[in-house]
């Protein structure tokens with residue numbers, strides 16, 4: 358086995374030396390009778406505390422997530438969606454105009470958009486025909502300023518989990534930061550890689566409350582990594598990146614783990630029913646097996662069907678022009694009623 362890399366060698370030097378902004382809530386964070394330190398308005402007429410700046414470290418949420426995920430609070434970063442964590446990772450590790458990242462299409466589009474925003478090269482190493490990582494090609498491409506590798510498992514838009522032995526080999530041999538995006542992990546039988554952040558200090562695991570937890574509107578993304586790396590994420594983030602109202606909503610929602618698990622079970626069961634129903638729809642060529650809350654479905658004239666469905670008020674995602682997903686639509690699993698409507702409509706427009 359190759360020696361593990363020293364992840365700190367990959368940080369942009371000016372970030373390593375950065376002195377972060379110290380907010381009023383950083384300088385004093387205890388209990389007091391009178392707060393006159395942050396130029397806030399003293400009137401809290403709605404009695405919800407919204408006149409005050411929120412906790413910049415989101416301690417209450419992290420304590421709860423720490424329990425739920427068996428990860429130390431110091432190993433958790435919270436962002437305004439996973440997208441904020443992705444953006445900050447680029448800022449921390451990638452020199453604009455010079456460095457590069459590896460992505461494995463077809464995958465989540467935000468990695469390449471974020472790379473473009475930061476003027477960082479995106480080296481694409483496509484998945485194999487069966488939507489698995491091409492480990493040898495990734496390792497070969499890992500040179501010339503490549504700093505990060507994005508892996509998405511279960512993958513969007515294909516829905517499958519990536520093989521664990523392939524990920525493990527990359528964790529051992531890839532020379533750079535490995536980011537595993539687990540936005541759909543709660544729908545998957547596989548274990549989270551968050552258990553491995555102590556074994557692999559160059560590993561960052563991303564999760565989100567946007568899918569299984571039903572809080573897409575709230576914007577809460579999580580990154581799990583070794584404590585030093587989390588400290589750097591915290592140093593670079595805007596001080597109050599999670600608003601007070603959002604923190605309140607999240608704290609309440611995290612008490613409903615059982616509700617979330619029941620919904621996930623229902624969505625998985627509906628996914629299996631939907632898969633069954635779609636099999637009989639004329640023109641459906643292939644339904645890829647999914648560990649997520651959506652199905653990738655290959656069918657005749659996918660782009661036309663997408664348009665025809667929109668005209669009837671049913672929106673799915675057209676992935677028909679995406680590499681390896683020719684003629685595919687990505688269909689989110691809805692309620693039983695919604696799924697029935699979708700299938701009826703597909704049947705109607707397929708004749």
Ligand SMILES: *Cc1c(COP(=O)(O)O)cnc(C)c1O
Pocket residue numbers: 437438439440441465509513538540564565566567568573576577578
């Ligand atoms: C939906 C999704 C996310 C979620 O992003 P948020 O910014 O947390 O809403 C992240 N990664 C993937 C692959 C997704 O499909």
